Amino acid sequence: MAAAARAPRRRRPRPPGRRLFAFDREFGTRFVAGADEAGRGCLAGPLVAAAVLFDYERLSRSDMRALSTLNDSKQQTAERREALYPVILRVATRVAVISRCAPGIDRRGLHVTNLAALHDALARVARDGCICLSDGFPVAELPHDQQAVVGGDARSAAIAAASVVAKVTRDRFMHRADVTHPGWEFASHVGYATREHRAAIERLGITPLHRLSFQSAAYQQLAL
Template sequence: MAHDWPELDIPYHGKLLAGVDEVGRGPLVGSVVTAAVILDPDRPISGLTDSKKLSEKKREAFSEEIRDKALAWHIAECSVAEIDQLNILHATMLAMQRAVAGLKPAAEFVLIDGNRCPDMPCPAMAVVKGDLRHEAISAASILAKVYRDQQMVELEARYPGYGFAQHKGYPTKQHFAALEKLGPIPEHRRSFKPVQQRLDL
């Protein structure tokens, strides 16, 4: 897949540039997961792109390669309780802060996928469609996606019948049918309307 990575005008040219992305803002269940990655320019990873454009097998292979080759990476999350207390946007921002705070060495500049930046300990820049526009954000999207998908597989093992391994907690027909039949589990986000509606029955 061809990329035009240099199209971004980034006011930083050192090595400690972190990309940050989240997975799990839309699902009705589970944590919102974020990752921060500082890639090593001396150990390039070929073919990085938005995690949603990759097969599960390809994502998992990239995840291993990123963990092996990156200068630093860290995965963080905000729990269902935090999402319900803060709302999903603020919980996502907090999880991003946690991911960046966990980087060793620390980032000197941060690129965040999306249109807004949480407060960061260093200069930061929001990049719309960043997971397609910068390889460090692509790497973060892959780490976060693989990590959260594994959480959903584990949740399916604990609560069979909901289909979490298939729909990953997103509001699909299968998920709605399971909610209707089986009711919410403790990991469902009570502040999300489809779950609220099921609790109100």
């Protein structure tokens, strides 16, 4: 009898972190810094920018394996982001976090605030010989090579790591805000314009965490 045909062996999907680290290595530099932000589109809470610097001469295989699931923070669960956060802090050469409050966003404008925060975060981690990568938008000039990467949080390991740090930092802040501002349910929507958040604003009004420059329909019935 003919031997039964073996089913083709399925290949395991390539961990996203390998692809992201490969992208950074293509720049051919020892140091790669990446920056991203969290909370840009929120009605309440700070805008948080983070930057992460990786040293590719010191980054070991075990370090990269530990970050094999690294990816855009929006594609991660809260549990996965929390698990990656301490690993990033351990593996990265430098990490910086910049926070900009709601009144500051209202005074300067969201886009200006965002670019300035990304710039300041990169300036704190960058060092001679590095390339500075920002997600989506170019930032003000730095004394280092720079490149804006469209969709960078899903392409670059340094940017993806920064997106995780920024998101975890901001979510933790909004969970604490849920305790100090009960009723707005900040722990569930972390400041985004969900139906529940808009209903809370209509019912309870606003807090010092709310961005008044955003022309949200939830504000229309309030005497601001």
